[in-house]
Amino acid sequence: MSDESDYYMDDSASDNYYDDDDDEMVDGTQDSDRESSPASEGEASDDDAFGVELSAAALGKVKRKSYEVNFETLSDAAVDRLMNKEAEHVAGIFGLEPSTALLLLRHMAWNKERLIEKYMDNPEAVRKDAGILAAPPLAPTSSSSSAGVRRSARRANSVQPSAPPSTPFMCPVCCDDEPPNTYALACGHAFCSTCWETYLHTKVREEGEFTVRCMDSDCKLLADDAFIARVCSKEDSKRHHELVSRNFVGNSSQYKFCPLPGCSYTISCPSAASKSSLMTIVPTVKCPENHVFCFGCSLDQDHRPLICHVSKLWLKKCQDDSETANWIKSNTKECTKCQSTIEKNGGCNHMTCKKCKNEFCWVCMGPWAEHGNAWYTCNRYEEREGVEARDAQSKSRASLERYLQYYNRWANHEQSARLSLDLYSKTEKKMEEMQTTSNLTWIEVQFARKAVDEVFKCRMTLKWTYAMAFYLAKGNEKELFEDNQRDLEKAVEDLSELLESPIDPDNIPVLRQKMTDKTVYVLKRNEILLDDTAQGYLDGRWKWNADAAILNEAE
């Protein structure tokens, strides 16, 4: 059941210098000193220092990273066992049938502690509320089977098929006066088997309801699982069971369903089960279908490094301000020099106008030449307070502008990440070309795929770093955060650009080396950023600004 392979490097990872599983990379252990000085000067210029291909021998078992969580996938059977364990626990304490305990737990939204407390206090009231037969002297049920008698001694709701209580019997629902078979719950309200079947089928299949009352109008007794299993068809009974286990998982903080439509895997992530844990970790998990989602908020993507609460704030803000921000998302812009329309068709921000050869940056529209040595003008928005914050109007304009600066970069990484997937198909073609035009093996051309994967993943990280930067309070810590962000961004843009460079067959070994080096460097930068933010949460280093002030108080 354990999903260890998701967090730990496989010892046997051989010909690749990193894990085939694409998201857990080997950490260049020789360079551990660099991790502690993430923002050291000059690092960005000599990225080749990382371009050492790691040998298999260098791959030890790497321990779980600070920004990762342990989780495991639960099979349906495992979920059942957990559910039944809860029921048996309650049944054991109070001497109940497990199926009665299940009804009680469902009634209390699976809050076992509360149920035990309330039941100790006033069992009759709880039973009544939960639609379970009162404990005192057993109403004579018409049951003819000995099993029914034995069970009813423990006062379960389910009673067996019974001979009609008295002859002549007419089913009060369908008015059939000689039904071949009747059933009644412990209340004794008997109905023909066809009516029960139709009724349960309608509830379970049509209404998706698993809490099913006796058909009598004044009776609040619930059909328990044993009764449903006995009366329903196999399919209906199975569906009922599914509804119950979904309810169980949905009500627990320990387990979560994969949020992808149609996927029913359950994940358990104990370290992220408490609300408070979500203030310091971003529990990104992955179901066996490779659906990545957040265990904390069920967002269907990895929103590291930003914690759930702030991610939600940001997504809500984006939704609220989407009208205003829409123009930003546009796929086309005008060349800053000749005004001809330029379409962005790759993930790289380095734009070259086809017409006038003007080179500029897609994000800030500034000349690309300035980006070589002053990249930061693009990743950081200079907050121009003082000058503009004179009156309320310019203040709100300044705040919208500030938002748009971050949103622009957020949306750009989102878009570029998607474009880099398009690029993947191009890359595939290149790979094929490379295989035919050179003597390289399939494994040897994997570096291009790895590069694309890494670019995609890092753009996702970058995307969320802009949401995070939007909410971080100004100061030293934020500056260090933005240094890491800038280093990663620069590395990613370089790699993106390299991916778009033309392939010259003679050049393949050089390109391969270059791309491999840059890929290793990019993953290293991503790791540094994620590790530093994760550590920062644990150290309480991140302070939020007025837009997320609630969170400072919550700490």
Next chain:
Amino acid sequence: MSAISTKRLQKELAEIRKGCPAGITLLEADDLAVWFLSIEVLGESVYKGEVFSLRFKFGPRYPIESPEVVFVVDNTHQAPIHPHVYSNGHICASILGSEWSPVLSTSAVCITLQSMLASCPKKERPTDNDRYVRTAPLSPKDARFQYHDDTV
């Protein structure tokens, strides 16, 4: 019509023809799946002298599923002015939705609605009447009612 609903409706119809509860009259049941009944509140009430008409539509899953019940609104009929009755004739009563039980019958529904009217102290439309009527589905069974306090 399924076997269950046919047999059941025939039985109900036979009983209603034998004798309706006071204040309730069968108007028409030519189609076994659509019945019309008139309903009035006997004795003192804010609806003294008013007679309303109810339309019952029975689906193939009746009585497992509740019937569709509305007050008739046309040239000659109006829906009662009541906090649980919309001006288009739709009724917000839990007995027709979540509290429905397959042992309930047409007369049981009529009696419940009759007492709902009888206990009304003041003629008033539901507060959300205009909004509801503007967007209401054709059948009230497709509406997601938040049941008003049934004790009113």
